[in-house]
Amino acid sequence: MRAAEARCVGLGTSLSELMERAGVAVADIAWRMAAGGPILVLCGPGNNGGDGYVAARILTARGAAVRVAALAPPATDLAQVARRRWTGPVEPLGPDTAPAPLIVDALFGMGLSRPLSDELFDILRGFAGLRVVAVDVPSGVDSDGVAPWLPPLPADVTVALGALKFAHVLLPSAAACGRVLLAPIGIEPDRRIRTLPKPVSGIPSADAHKFSRGMVLVRAGAMPGAAGLAAASALRAGAGYVVLSGSGTPPFAALIAEDGGGYAERLGDKRLGAVILGPGYPSGGDLDSDVAAALDSGKPVVLDASAILSALPRLGGGTRAILTPHEGEFARAFPDIEGDKIHRAMAAAARTRAVVIYKGADTVVAAPDGRVVAAWPGSPWLATAGTGDVLAGACGAMLAGGGDAFDAAVAAVGWHIAAARRIGPGLVADDLMWD
Incomplete structure (x- = not known):
């Protein structure tokens, strides 16, 4: 100033x-x-x-x-x-x-x-x-x-x-x-810092079909409920075709549920627009191999929770990626990055060459090129289990539509907060699927 x-x-x-x-x-x-x-x-x-x-x-x-x-x-x-x-x-x-x-x-x-x-x-x-x-x-x-x-x-x-x-x-x-x-x-x-813009309606074009609106693959782990929330959220946030790969019962009949065997084949589908990994998927050998396969496929990815740590050694290339850590996950992934939340998010984005959504009541979205959006004020009703999985699904939907990963992340955060404000008191993560 x-x-x-x-x-x-x-x-x-x-x-x-x-x-x-x-x-x-x-x-x-x-x-x-x-x-x-x-x-x-x-x-x-x-x-x-x-x-x-x-x-x-x-x-x-x-x-x-x-x-x-x-x-x-x-x-x-x-x-x-x-x-x-x-x-x-x-x-x-x-x-x-x-x-x-x-x-x-x-x-x-x-x-x-x-x-x-x-x-x-x-x-x-x-x-x-x-x-x-x-x-x-x-x-x-x-x-x-x-x-x-x-x-x-x-x-x-x-x-x-x-x-x-x-x-x-x-x-x-x-x-x-x-x-x-x-x-x-x-x-x-x-300055490159701006506040969260008003959500855009995102009305599909007259000639839209399910694959042009974006195909999303969600990989389920040991806690399939979280992956189900992410998959349902991707549908609700605008994706046209969502596959839930792994165990569990999908919350929507419109979701395509598959066992784990078809994951590699789905990664090779040219229509696939984004892959979501991490919701309900604890760290371990299966997660590491699934994350590696997704990154090797070159498909855009959304990485949440334990998938962030798993992917860190492989990030930094040309993959369009969105990371969605909360405070604890950020500290584990980037223990050496200090300072205020905005500069920490910027440093993590620059290091990983990925878009970082640093979650919290004062969510910050940072791009590798230095662009930053501060999403204050958010909604206090989002402080409940499962809403992070919903955000990951929204990121997948926005990313699968093509375009810039930073713009997709900002749009997903805006959709997330707007939906929570409409619901208000008593919100649980499942409500975001039916709003």
Whole structure:
């Protein structure tokens, strides 16, 4: 963001103009949320506080009842200019500061890299329960999304200035940001990270048939129920023809169930668009040989659970592959990769030359070329057994349709979350098959 600001200034836009735009964006949101009620703007000593002074001035000009409480005098040139342009009183922020129905938190922005002091923490916690608009990030949040601490004053709405930060899409900080609204203030950061797009309907063409929509092969292991979920999910997510290879009773009559003997022959079928391995398939010799056969076939693959570890020595070539690890599986597969979740996913994708869906409440999808999608917010109802198998099936369906593996993974995650939101409370993995 600092580099983007410098480029913006180099093209003729002053930093004071950027602050003015930021203040207007915050004022617009605060004006709507206050609905005519009083507003308390909390200003810090840096440029985040300067944004607060600008917002206070604009809100007052619109007729809002605004008070400003400052933690300290402005310490930057920009903030000092913004403070001078605010003609109202400034009260010290302390334990006796009277609240207001709406709080604008402009104390600290993305530059803070340490927890708040105990005194300030207690002061801000005294405003808990009020409606809060945070400027860029709630005060106390590490904008890179790495620090484990949470802010004392979670926001109902966070106005992200110029671009989303890691804190807006990664836990634990994302949960404290409330609804995040992006304010395009004229800064164009150099970034490859985007949020999850809205799911596309994926209506088949008029001349579509079952094989043109994609043929998926799911290999069942010792826990055939999980493979059955993946196979049924592939059908529900859009595949036209799904084969469940191995033991177990298929959950849908439309599934083609075969014993294990036809697996090698199915891998040689030219119509086969994707292979799914791992759901309900524990590690062992059979898994290793089945994974090796799938990779040797050159068919696109979705690798889940134990199949990820099994495939690691063979990945890195030209196979279109999607890996779907949760936190524990990721740690076992990539124990040496450290950092925040986004950079860890990017590093794993670059190493394996595969698309990585790093699952969790703050799912991240990363491609080997550096593209990243953050899928926050997901659905908390997906925190139940079997939903990962359903996601693997959706990945297989999207991958079998052809095209880019990263786009397929993003589409599968979007389908998964949208289905869970429609079902809501009480969701079990099987419900995703009937939604």
